Amino acid sequence: MSSGQAFSPTSAPPNLQHHRSSSSSSSPMLGGVVIAIVIVFVAGWLCFCFRRKLFANFSLWRRQKGKLDAAKMKLRRFRLEELQKATDNFSKSCLVGCGAFGNVYRGTFEAEGTLAIKKPHAESYTSTEEFRNEVKLLSKVKHDNLVGLVGFCEEIGPKAAKILVYEYVTNGSLLEYIMGRGGRSLTWRERVKIAIGAAKGIAHLHEGISPSIIHRDIKPSNILIGEGYEAKVSDFGLVRSGPVGDQSHVSSQVKGTPGYLDPAYCSSFHLTPFTDVYSFGVILLQLVAARPAVESSRNNASSHIIDWARPSIEKDSIEDILDTDLLIQGCNMQMMLKMGQLALRCVVKVPKKRPTMTQVWQELEAALKSVDDHFLPPQPLDEDSSTLMTSTTDQATSLRMNQLSSMDHDYSSSIVSIDGIGLERFHVDIDSMSFQSARLRCLETSISMDEGFSIIQ
Template identity: 70%
Template sequence: MGRGGRNLTWRQRVNIAIGAAKGIAHLHDGIKPSIIHRDIKPSNILIGDGFEAKVSDFGLVKLGPIGDQSHVSSQVKGTPGYLDPAYCTSFHLSPFSDVYSFGVILLQLVCARPAVDSTRNQPNYHIIDWARPSIQKGTIEEIIDASLLSEPCNMEMMLKMGELGLRCVVKKPKDRPTMTQVWQELEDALYSADNFNKQPSRASRRTIGKFPRPAEGHRKSLDPDYSQSFVSIDGVGYQKFRVEMDSISFQSTSLRCFKVNSAGLIVDNNKNLRGTSEETDREQVR
C-alpha cells in the first residue's frame, strides 16, 4: 500500500500469508507455554529477498493460557485497527486475539487498503465492514487490489483468502480458526489451484475458444471484439464469445453449450447437434 511500494502477485501474497501464519502458529502451538504476540500487523511481518515472511517485534508478547485456561487477563495492548474487539471489552487475551489481527491482514493482502480508512465520508471506516458485503456475495472483483488485474490472477484463491479473513474476525473468539488451521487451509487451497492448472483435460475445459477445423464447405468466423466475460458451469469457467456461421461440425466432447447470437445450440453426449432454441438470457446445459 502507499507510494513507492512494489506490486506483489497473487501467488506472492498467498505465500506471504502462509509463511506469516506458520510463524504465528509456532508461537501458539510450538512453544509451551504458548506465546501471544499481541501486535500482529503488516509492519511486523518482514519479507526476505525470496519473499519469505518472518514475524518480528516481540515487545508486547505475553504468555498464553496454561492447562484448562481459555485466556489470560491483560491490559489492552496493540495497534488500533488490528485489536480484537472481544479482547478490548473483556480484557481476556487468548491466541484467538492474534487470529483476529491476522484476519485483518488477509483482507489487506486481497484489497491493499489500510485497516481503518479515515479519508472516506464515514469516519474510521474499517476494512472488515468495507470488504464483507462483496466477499459474502462472492464478487471479489469489486474489492480486489487493482494491480492484481494487470496480469493473470487466480480470483478463486483471492476469494478464499478473503473468506478466511472474515472467519478470523468473527465476534466470538472461540468461533475463529486456529493459526494452524489458517495456514493449512491456505496451503490446501494453493495446492488445489496449482493441481487444477496442471491437469490438461480439465484446463482445456476452462476456456472455450478453440475448435477443430470445420469440414470443407462449412464456414465460421469469430468477432474480433468478442466478449471477455466468463461464466461458470459445475465449477468450470467458460469464456463467452459470439460466432457467426452457416453450419459447423463438432468433434469435442468437452463442449456442452454455447450461444450463437440469440440461439442456443445444445450438444448431447453422442456429439450430435440436437436442436436450437431462442435463449438470450441464460446458458443451457445438458
C-alpha cells in the first residue's frame, strides 16, 4: 500500500470498533430498566395484595371485637339453623307473643325442651354493640322471679341474626288472668302471692345487681305465670342501667306503655327505680279490681284506675272496687284493702316518697302472714246461704255469658294497640246486684255497676 499502512485481518476498521463499543455499553442499561420495571410491578402487586388482606383482617377484627363469650357468661350460643328448625322457620303456629320490639316464638329442642325465642324487628337494634351489651346485661339476671336468659344467636353476613333465647313459662301472662281471658281467674291468695313474687323479681333488678337495672315496662303482660303459679317478670327490651354512686337518676328518653308510665318520669326525663314502683302500683290496683289501667267508656272519655279507685280505698271501702270474681269466690277484705293502700303509696307524685320494691314485697308478705295467723276455718253454710251462693254464682255466670254472646246490644268491641300488642276491649254492662247474708262477709255490700266497666281481652 502506498500509504504504508498495513492491513491486518485481525484488526477491525476504526468505525466498526466504535459501533461495537456503543452497543456493548447500552445493553446493560436497557436490561437494568427492564428489571426495574419488573421489580416495581411485582412490588406494587404484592403491596396491593398485602393491603387488601390487611384490610380484610382489620375488618374481621373489628367485627369480632367485643365478641360475646358464651361460656364465660354461662349461656348457650345457638345457630340460626337450630332456631329455624325449632320454630318451623318462625311459623305463625309457633308465635306466642308480639310487641313493638319483636316477636316471641315457642321453640322445641331435643336437649333443652321448650324455650321462648325472641326475634327482634330489623330496626330494634341500632348496632351489634347494642345487642351485645344487652346480652351481657341480661346474663347477670339470675332470680327465681325473673325469666332467665338461656342463650343467644349472633350471626353476621347475608343471614345476619341477633336473637335472644329465654326459658319458656307455661301458664301465660298475668293480663290473661286479671281480665278473665279464656275463663281464667285467680283467687285472692294467688293474686297476693303473684304480687309478692313479681315484686321480689323487680327488687332484685334494683338492688341485687350492680349497677342496678330499671325495667321501664312493668305491666301485666310482662309478668308471666309459671307452673306453680309463681310470678316471673319478663321482656327486658327496654331495660336501662340505673344510677350509680352519688347519682340520683339517669336521664333517658321516655319509653314504656301508656297507663303504666310514671308522670314524674315523663315530665322530667329522670329515670329511677321508683319509675318501676309506680308501674307496679298500677298492677296492684288491677289485681284488686280486674280493671284496665286506662278505661274508655261510653259515658266518659277516659278514666285511669288510680283516679277511679282512690276514693274507695281512702274510705276503706275496698268492696266498692273489688273484682266481682272475688266477691263470688270469697276473699279476705283486709288483705285486699292492704294491697289497695300499698298501691296508692306506690303511685304518689313525688318518687322519693314511694316505697322501694323490697319494702313492697316485705309489706305484702307481712300482711299475708298476719292474715294466716288469724285465719279461722270457714263455717259450713246453712241451707239458705248455700242456696244463695249457688244462685249468685249461676246468675253471674249466666249474666257474663249472655253479655258476651250478644253483638248488637250488650257489648261493643274495638281493636286497640298498646306497645304493638293487639288488645280487644269489651264494654260489659252488669246489672246491680245485692247480697245479704251474715255468713258471707265478702258479699255483704250492695254493689252497683250501672255505668259498666270494660275488660281488655
